[in-house]
Amino acid sequence: MGEAVLRELGEALERCQDQRYDRAWSMPRGFYIDPAVLALEREHLFLREWVCVGRVEELARPGDYLTFQICNEPVLLVRGEDGAIRAFSNVCRHRGALVAGGKGNRRRLVCPYHHWSYDTLGRLVGTPGIGEREDFDRRDCKLPEFACESWQGFLFVCCADRPPPLAPRLAALEARIGHYHLEQMALRYLADEVWETNWKCLVENFMEGYHLTPLHPETLHPVNPTRLCRHFEPGDAYFGYNAGFSPTLPRSQKGHPDLTDAEVDNCVMFALPPGLVVGCAGDYSSFLCVQPEATDRVRVKMGLIFFGADWPQDKVEWAVDLFQRTMAEDKAVLLQLMRGLNSRHHGAGPLAPADLEGPVLDFYKYLGARLAAPLQECR
Template identity: 30%
Template sequence: MRDELAFENCRRTAEEASSLPPQCYVTDGAQHAEVERFFRRGWVGVGRSDMVAGTGDYITLDFAGQTVLLLRDKDGGLRAFANSCRHRGARLVDGEGTCKGIRCPFHSWFYALDGRLVSAPQMEAAKGFDRADNGLIAYRAEERAGFVFVCLDQTAGPLDDHLGDFLDIHAPWPLAKLQTVRRRELEVDCNWKMFLEVFNEYYHLPFVHPDSIDSIYATPDPADQVAGAFATQFGRTEGTGALLESAQDNALPDMPGLMGQAMQGARYTWVFPNMTFAANKDALWCYEAYPQSPNRCKVVQTACFHPETCALPGFDTRVAAYLERLDAALAEDVPALVNQQRGMECPDAVPGRFQPDLEPNVASFARWYSSAI
């Protein structure tokens, strides 16, 4: 793909940079390169740790042509395996749940929570067969600040090298303590990068969200200079950005322990390649986006709150207004994204310039992408 696309202008500062070439959003070749480089060889954000909170909890994660089984072992550690039996490749489980081990539904091979093959009926007849050599294919899985990251490549660098100073910048928010209230999956008819881009820019707010959330957001601060594969920008809000303009009376208390700037607005962060979130003073909402085709992606939305907030009387009623805000904003974003995808597929589409104050996170991703791909 590097021979086909010119990335020179993407590597400049936001004040001078242009967006990624349109081919990155519409061609099979671009998606193949992204899957191989980003999703198969790098660290991927796959959601919140409490997806698998207790021993034996599991969830299946299907992304970028890969099928992963994520679970919590007996020692409380996070494990990720290929969701494929070592016998003849059958898919082991679907969905999510709790188990004492993993049993293949085809021939009843049984695996412990640490991936060891415990039993394989009648396999003693196979010469040289050793259960120790036939455990599940393991991947790397780690937790930071309540987020889960998976890497399929055993030779890739450490997660902390990828994240850089991510933990320091987000230290004002108790991210690791937050509880998931709702996890929602959907599919959107746009390229996966487009979905993440719109979440990370303020430029569209008065035009796509004029009557829902635009008036809440002030002009954001300059983007932070970071040392990691992420981009982040803080912006002050009038009220809480986690509620619609018309629903501010439903505001929940600030997260315990917040101080200074963190009490004044929201930090929008994009952890490359595929996870983004807003750390607000009263809530966290997170999105993951995964490619399905050049013009279609799977999106996972997660809404999180502090345990003390979740324990308040009337929380279930008040949180409904927060979830309504997420759904309403998404319902306004999706048509804009579908329309952008249609326009990007024009054979004569060309890269455009960024608004440097309102789109710096998007410019940072383009700069990272153009070097990483």
């Protein structure tokens, strides 16, 4: 595979750039199973673009921290004494051990290996057993810092040097979802899983409504049936569709007072590639933070955020149960999908119209625009 696959993929993504939705086709199998493709995605997407790592409310107090892995970069986020959230390399400046794991609260971050310690500004403040040296001044030593932004309550990190700010690229999307006030929603469910599928399969699955009724007849079909899905125009850094709520669905909460009746009756499904997909609704919303670990393995940080404090526990439990059952159905079919993609008999197929699978083509266009240069070198 390798070079031949990259040439084939480059040609397929190039065709997508001007393709109509009613003439779109899926990608060749190498797009999902070839390690050379994943290497390009890691280098030119995940290590250069803004990657979502979680929610602001996970770091509510000074000293709160969480860790996240972006490709081979261990990342540590911490809220400082000044209230600001910063992102650092999670690699100790001594011998390279990870400074922290999981999440917690510490005013001083202590590496477990030799107890070198850092403050919440990333500065080295403790080096047990190492005194004054002419060739080393700990005041000049700190954890490397990454760019970090919050948008709509989501936390993003970029490993590239001096990346352009994220928010201006999302202005049109923010106008579409602003009344939902995702930044005011509270995290009530969070899980971390590893799925044995390609990361792009997971993004595509979340971002198309074609499968909602066929795959989820008892879970999502009564809530957001396929027939109520409507594609919307993508932007440079986002794409998505509207998934209307069934008119027979009882709703316990309506969300923020800014919402119109039409917005209350709609769920905005949007992606901020490469690593975030969101189901944005008035009462509560879902999200997945996606991070590839191999061609056939992806780590998924998934959560539910709720608007308002007056949620009965049984309603929260109902939402969590629905989400878990839906994710289980998606996971099962995506594991089977990887088996199909590995077959030598797999071939590209035509995509359904824009309202059903339009976001899949939008995803291809996003990837093609960012991978065009490195893929061109292989042709």
